Amino acid sequence: MNQNDAALSEIKWNQQGLVPAIAQDHATGEVLMLAWMNLEALRCSVTEGRAVYWSRSRNKLWRKGEESGNVQLLHEMRLDCDSDTLLLKVEQVGGIACHTGRKNCFYKHLENGSWNVTDEVLRDPADIYGDQQ
């Protein structure tokens, strides 16, 4: 039994056995993305010291950065008052968290009744992912 299992057993998973995990840049405080973890993903994150999520679309573990190299190194993990949301303080390798090639995923701002895209693409996804996209 992993030494963290007692702590991880306190988490209140949803009906799909998942919890939302917010990734925040540990240095700047920028919110990078929200993804989901199951128990296995969380165990791997803690053991490996990097963000490992559960991909709901691909239905498998997703070691963030496994294709792009944009790994998230785990500096700190926090749990909220209701024990149903995680906050990860991470170091975003490569400075790109979003699959669109942007710094973070929250690049659509509500302004005057529409979502305006203001953040620039730092690297073309075709460069990041090659032919996989």
Next chain:
Amino acid sequence: MNQNDAALSEIKWNQQGLVPAIAQDHATGEVLMLAWMNLEALRCSVTEGRAVYWSRSRNKLWRKGEESGNVQLLHEMRLDCDSDTLLLKVEQVGGIACHTGRKNCFYKHLENGSWNVTDEVLRDPADIYGDQQ
């Protein structure tokens, strides 16, 4: 039809008609909490300029701060790349976001296999909520 309805219709709600909404202090970058919104809560948030969530436990609209006075004034609203998560930049009135009387809800830190509570209670919940708790 509300002028924001076209924008709000782009949001990808989950099977319960909800999206997670991360509240972040607009000035300090501190992540305060995660709650959920349905379309009505989101419309109210935009119209009223304050965070209005959907309470899953009480099954009704939850105007954050309606009992405690700890309202979240909305400075900016962002949507992520997949259009299924919101990020709210807010001004936390009263400096307390958590119902436990703490600044934010993420006060349990994973350290050496257990969740250590490090953030202090700024105000006794009994003082905040009176006999309702």
